[in-house]
Amino acid sequence: MSICPLCPRRCQLEEGQVGLCRARVMREGVSRPLGYGKLTAIALDPIEKKPLARFYPGSRILSVGSFGCNMGCYFCQNHSIACAGEADVPWQEVGPQALCEMAWDMKARGNIGLAFTYNEPLLNLEYITDCADLLKPLGLKTVVVTNGCFHMEAVRELLPRVDAFNIDLKGFTQAWYRRLGGDLNVVKAFITAAQETSHVEVTTLVVPGQNDSPEEIDALTRWLAGRSRSIPLHLSRYFPMHQATEQPTDRHSLTALAETARQHLDTVILGNL
DSSP states (O other): OEEOOSSTTOOEEOTTOBOTTSSEEEETTEEEESOTTEESEEEEEEGGGTTOSSSSTTOEEEEEEOSOOSSOOTTOTTHHHHTOOTTTSOOEEOOHHHHHHHHHHTGGGTEEEEEEOSSOGGGGHHHHHHHHHHHGGGTOEEEEEEOOOSOHHHHTTTGGGOSEEEEEOOOSOHHHHHHHTOOHHHHHHHHHHHHHHSEEEEEEEEOTTTSOOHHHHHHHHHHHHHHOTTSOEEEEEOOOOTTOOSOOOOHHHHHHHHHHHTTTOSOEEEEOO
């Protein structure tokens, strides 16, 4: 029995056993990615869709996803792949060299690099690392959209290779994070470390009755401002997806929360309105 060191779940796995994320497997006592080079989604997206508002605005980025996630958000917007394993969804195998060549070929269409997104990409951090090392000499950017719920010991070497992160900060209480299968303190440490080496923007999906109090948004944005007032925050409107039943976030309530956030941060953007 060996422990996967990537995230707070710390799955104890027998040889050949797959973790709760459905994307890591224990082989010879080492946690290895099941989804290396296995892509379930690929699209040339506007950079603002990641969402990144202050990183090469107006450009496009080749965006790819795989399968699996180490959290269990009942409102997951990409549950068809984030809640899936290798056998559950169709995928195509694209190695780092081929993917980076594809990104290069799309420069004429406004592409600035590769974004790893859609599911939880850091479960394939080895793949991202290999791609980032190929992208840099080409002058192309590496972007990662992540929940940030990963131990520093596992991801520290990757961070400076990434040009921009969008990191989910799903709320600001441990109780909410426990319900979603994560750890607030681990995410806070990830954001703190990432903003020291990379461009960072943060997204909070506002779920009615869960993480939508003015007091929580005030505490969240005060903490972010303590890292840097210039970190852009995306307050995103929730819609019921997957197993969720709450009604969509009220627009007026979201606007009021944005005003609370702007007391502490220079850039607050409303999403999914």
